[in-house]
Amino acid sequence: MKLTQSLIIVLGLLISLSSCTKHPQSFSITYDPSLGTEGFDGRLLVLISTDPDREPRFQINDSDQTGIVFGIDVEGWKPGETITIDPETFAYPVGSVKDIPHGDYTIQALLHKYETFNLSTGYTVKLPMDQGEGQHWNTSPKNIYSKPLQVSLGNNSAVALNITEEIPPIEPVADSEYIKHIKIQSELLTEFWGRPMYLQANVLIPHDFNPESETEYPLMIFHGHFPETFGGFRTEPPTANPNDGIYNSRFGITGYEYIQQKEAFDLYQHWTSDDFPRFIAIEIQHQNPYYDDSYAVNSANLGPYGDAITYELIPHIEKLYNGTGAGWGRFVYGGSTGGWEALAVQVFYPKEYNGAFAACPDPIDFRAYTAVNLYEDQNAYYSDGPFRQTLRPGMRDGNGMLKSSLRDMNHRELALGTHGRSGDQWDIWQAVYSPTGEDGYPKPIWNKLSGEIDFEVAAHWKENYDLRYIMERDWEKLGPDLQGKIFLYCGDMDNYYLNNAVKLTEDFLESTTNPYYSGEVDYGDGAEHCWNGDQENPNHISRLRYNTMYLPKITERLKNTAPKDHHLKNWNLN
Numbered sequence: 001m002k003l004t005q006s007l008i009i010v011l012g013l014l015i016s017l018s019s020c021t022k023h024p025q026s027f028s029i030t031y032d033p034s035l036g037t038e039g040f041d042g043r044l045l046v047l048i049s050t051d052p053d054r055e056p057r058f059q060i061n062d063s064d065q066t067g068i069v070f071g072i073d074v075e076g077w078k079p080g081e082t083i084t085i086d087p088e089t090f091a092y093p094v095g096s097v098k099d100i101p102h103g104d105y106t107i108q109a110l111l112h113k114y115e116t117f118n119l120s121t122g123y124t125v126k127l128p129m130d131q132g133e134g135q136h137w138n139t140s141p142k143n144i145y146s147k148p149l150q151v152s153l154g155n156n157s158a159v160a161l162n163i164t165e166e167i168p169p170i171e172p173v174a175d176s177e178y179i180k181h182i183k184i185q186s187e188l189l190t191e192f193w194g195r196p197m198y199l200q201a202n203v204l205i206p207h208d209f210n211p212e213s214e215t216e217y218p219l220m221i222f223h224g225h226f227p228e229t230f231g232g233f234r235t236e237p238p239t240a241n242p243n244d245g246i247y248n249s250r251f252g253i254t255g256y257e258y259i260q261q262k263e264a265f266d267l268y269q270h271w272t273s274d275d276f277p278r279f280i281a282i283e284i285q286h287q288n289p290y291y292d293d294s295y296a297v298n299s300a301n302l303g304p305y306g307d308a309i310t311y312e313l314i315p316h317i318e319k320l321y322n323g324t325g326a327g328w329g330r331f332v333y334g335g336s337t338g339g340w341e342a343l344a345v346q347v348f349y350p351k352e353y354n355g356a357f358a359a360c361p362d363p364i365d366f367r368a369y370t371a372v373n374l375y376e377d378q379n380a381y382y383s384d385g386p387f388r389q390t391l392r393p394g395m396r397d398g399n400g401m402l403k404s405s406l407r408d409m410n411h412r413e414l415a416l417g418t419h420g421r422s423g424d425q426w427d428i429w430q431a432v433y434s435p436t437g438e439d440g441y442p443k444p445i446w447n448k449l450s451g452e453i454d455f456e457v458a459a460h461w462k463e464n465y466d467l468r469y470i471m472e473r474d475w476e477k478l479g480p481d482l483q484g485k486i487f488l489y490c491g492d493m494d495n496y497y498l499n500n501a502v503k504l505t506e507d508f509l510e511s512t513t514n515p516y517y518s519g520e521v522d523y524g525d526g527a528e529h530c531w532n533g534d535q536e537n538p539n540h541i542s543r544l545r546y547n548t549m550y551l552p553k554i555t556e557r558l559k560n561t562a563p564k565d566h567h568l569k570n571w572n573l574n
Contacts, residue, residue: 025097025157026086027070029109032164033079035144040077041114041126043417045137046070046085046161048100048107055148056108057138060092062395062404062412068094071415074111075126092415093408102154109161110145112137112417117289118194121300123440127289127421132170134226134285134292135423137416141169173229178271179204181229182320186312192303193289199313200285202230204547205321206278207271216322216567218279218329218558219314221353222546223345224338226292227283232544233271234264251540263544270548277555278569280321281547284309290420290442291428296341297348297465301431301442310349328561329568331554333357333546335530336498340364340467343486347467350481355557357550359489359532360498362429365468366461368500370394371406374445374458381407381451395495398528403495407451414448433465468505479515484560486519487553491527491539499523520553 027046047056049067059067070091074083087096094100114126131141146163153159175181180203189197206217238261248256270276286294286305294305318325330353332342339361346356358364366374371392382389394406413422419441420427430442434457437443445461446453462469471478486509490502506521524531527539534542534549542549559573566573 025100025153025155025159026084027097027107027109027159027161029083029085029146029161029163030081031077031079031111031144032162035079035163035166037079040111040144041075041116042073042077042128043112043114043137043421044072044074044077044083045110045112045416046107047110048105050103050105052106052148052150056106057110057145060138060412060416062409064403066093066412068092068100069412069415070097071417073418077111090415092412100153102152104150104152106148107151107159107161108146108148109163110138110143111163112140112143114421115289119440120192120194121436121440123436125419125440128423129289130287130292132172134228135287135290136292137423139167141167143167176235178207178235178268179230179233182313182317184313184316186308188304188308188312197303199308201313201317202227202283202285203317203321204230204233204271204281206280207276209321211320211322213322214567215278215569216324216329218331218554218568218571219318219323220279220281220547220554221314221330221332221342222281222283222338223296223332223334223341224283224293224336226285226287230281230283232260232264232547233267234261235268237265238262248540251538253540256540259540260544263541267547275570277551277571280317280323282317284313290431291423293337293341293428295337295428295432296345297432299432300436301434306345306348310345310352324566324568327352328354328558328563331355331357331550331557333359333550335359335361335532335543335546337362339530343467343488344465346482346485347471347478350478350485353485354561355485355487355550355554357487357489357533357553360491360494360530361488361502363498363501364466364488365501365504366458366466368497368504370497370500372453374453374461375455378453379451380446380453381405381410393497396493396497397495398493398526400493410448410451420444433461435460468501468508471505472508475512476514479512479517482517483515484518484557486517487533487550488519488521489524489531489533491524491529491531493526493528494531495529498529 047069049056049059056067060069070085070089072089087098112128115129117125133139144163144166146161151159183198183200186197186199238258240258240261242255242258244255247254288294288302294302296309297306298304332345332353334342339358342356343358346353363369372380391405393402394409395403397403410426413424413427416422420430430445434442443457445457488502490499492499509517522533532542
């Protein structure tokens with residue numbers, strides 16, 4: 001009996017040792033001296049996919065079809081120096097190189113370059129500077145990468161990758177008759193970042209605009225992710241085939257390119273018609289070293305973007321194109337990130353804007369920070385019971401089926417960048433809302449690896465960026481300036497559970513007195529992200545009509561608030 005037990009133990013040890021050495025593969029990376037000799041800082045990524053038809057750098061995502069990404073920080077990396085990805089390197093979605101199954105793969109290396117910033121706060125940080133692409137590591141000009149390599153991985157695999165390619169610069173979009181591209185250097189942001197920093201805007205100017213005219217125009221600010229140019233406006237009829245047979249999996253239809261072109265041409269026809277209300281519409285480019293968008297508020301880590309947009313960029317645009325130059329003539333709208341921004345700037349600058357139309361906003365009550373209560377939950381990734389932990393959901397489909405966990409979404413970001421430098425969603429929330437840590441980077445709201453929440457950081461978030469809490473805390477002061485200005489819309493099956501925070505906010509708004517908020521909260525029955533308040537049309541149509549769909553409500557606001565001696569044209573305010 002004792003001999004048998006000994007044999008079992010020995011066999012078990014042999015099996016264990018075998019499994020430990022099953023995949024000792026590693027990846028070594030160098031780069032060609034033609035790409036530079038001064039030495040690079042950044043995040044070195046090794047990317048692996050099973051689909052040979054696309055580069056691995058375009059296959060890292062939150063779905064179960066994602067590729068693999070390994071990430072390691074490098075400083076002063078010079079040509080001739082070899083960086084090795086080994087079993088200790090953090091990876092998503094696998095734990096290590098040891099966990100890659102035997103098989104054939106496409107593999108690629110990419111360096112996401114960092115630059116050094118000497119901030120006015122006294123900190124020195126290394127971050128990726130946007131290069132005109134809207135802060136995307138896989139397409140950012142000046143980033144360098146290797147050509148995709150077909151490999152077979154297995155026991156004793158050692159793959160050498162040589163980076164030889166550089167992503168080229170992006171050509172700026174030219175102005176047209178109706179769309180202008182404005183760029184200014186921000187004094188406020190330049191001072192904060194310690195180098196010239198710019199704000200840009202894509203401006204849709206009114207039909208028959210005459211700078212010498214006394215006509216004034218309301219300003220409609222469409223908040224949201226980085227826009228290359230002003231989208232959804234087309235001066236020519238559609239050329240796409242309505243019967244192209246190309247299936248759009250998001251909306252479950254074909255011919256979507258035609259629908260987009262038609263809606264864009266319809267906007268042009270409305271825009272140039274004799275009786276259409278005349279106004280200026282803008283989309284802001286405020287990409288930054290942390291994300292494609294600043295969230296349009298002041299932040300300890302991003303600087304005073306709220307003040308820069310409100311007091312530098314917007315007055316500049318209004319001066320160029322005869323805006324009213326006053327809060328009564330400014331309206332904000334947007335969905336998702338843009339929805340949060342619309343509500344946030346209305347709350348933080350209540351007199352500077354005359355109405356916020358916030359669709360499917362990012363969490364506006366941190367008791368429902370998607371699926372996490374930041375003030376009561378101990379861990380963001382798991383809910384704890386007496387005998388097990390349950391993963392928290394991060395994303396669902398329209399039927400409620402789980403697509404990704406909150407843990408996996410954050411681990412992907414951690415592989416892409418430490419210190420909140422992934423350039424993605426959870427990291428930008430942290431960068432905007434958090435105080436600055438002792439290292440100069442945003443203080444984490446939770447441990448990125450384990451999910452353990454830092455309640456001191458959560459308290460800072462609550463006092464400074466929890467929009468529901470701030471409105472409730474300061475309603476006596478804010479209420480008179482927010483009355484009639486808040487409009488919230490969300491699908492009750494939002495993919496990111498954003499409807500939960502909207503409901504909590506609605507509960508507060510409906511309880512308000514002296515004054516009652518006098519706005520609107522509405523839900524799309526069974527609607528996903530990003531439902532925007534249209535109860536008559538499907539989301540694939542209404543999402544293309546942001547620039548016109550809130551005009552009736554804006555007209556009512558102007559009837560009640562525009563001065564009697566205004567110079568607005570075609571608004572029918574009588």
